[in-house]
């Protein structure tokens with residue numbers, strides 16, 4: 001089994017190498033593991049690395065280099081293994097011989113290695129270029145897929161096979177349906193990936209008369225690849241690069257116009273009335289985007305920082321409740337003005 005966390009990692013590519021892909025979404029920031037709670041650490045990245053540290057069935061883990069926090073977290077299993085003197089440690093962070101070079105044990109981790117009673121999985125850092133308009137960036141992504149393929153071959157399986165039928169069609173084995181708004185206020189949620197416990201935001205919106213018709217978090221629709229094209233089987237690497245690297249919008253991309261174009265298109269299609277914009281504490285990329293989004297988004301918007309705890313405390317619930325009230329009043333006001341012909 002190979003675990004991954006980023007929507008930029010194609011599960012088809014893992015499966016084509018004979019491994020079972022498993023996307024890990026940690027339940028809560030309190031996941032036990034080698035990395036303690038600390039200032040400056042994104043709770044999602046920390047929970048992810050702690051979770052893979054105590055999942056013994058994993059052959060490997062793929063981490064995309066889409067933010068500093070994840071790049072740093074990807075070093076933890078290697079450092080922990082180095083501190084324990086494990087011979088299985090093999091990081092794919094760099095190419096060639098450097099990929100297998102041991103890393104000096106981190107003092108922070110040295111004291112907690114005794115808690116782990118199994119070998120840590122091999123970690124592959126997949127470099128995803130921030131720029132995307134130049135064809136060279138697409139070729140780089142394809143080269144990274146091939147490098148990941150060689151890493152998986154070293155882990156013990158054969159060469160790439162045909163993609164499995166269950167991935168053919170829409171790119172993912174299963175995609176949730178967009179809920180129908182009915183009489184509820186249609187709301188969009190945008191942000192990075194969420195911990196499972198943070199998905200409670202969706203039910204808080206529902207409890208206040210709304211429905212999330214557009215899930216723009218990394219767990220949701222924003223992370224879906226483009227549909228499979230005819231080249232899928234003939235040139236798998238090229239097709240995967242186009243469908244994943246060429247299509248998935250994210251705040252780290254430069255320029256990140258894909259994100260705004262996607263949001264505009266999908267929000268208009270679903271007649272979204274309000275936007276809830278989220279970021280995890282210490283997530284610089286999405287936090288920085290909040291200011292630009294506020295200037296750009298034409299309707300009511302709520303910026304919410306998901307703090308290190310479960311992130312959805314009473315104050316956060318209260319803010320969502322007040323926001324939904326404002327959206328509802330704004331809607332009523334808009335209808336009133338349209339009826340009176342006031343612009």
Ligand code: SF4
Pocket residue numbers: 042043044045066067068069070192193280282283284285286
């Ligand atoms: S929430 Fe932000 S900082 Fe944390 S892993 Fe995701 S992108 Fe990186």
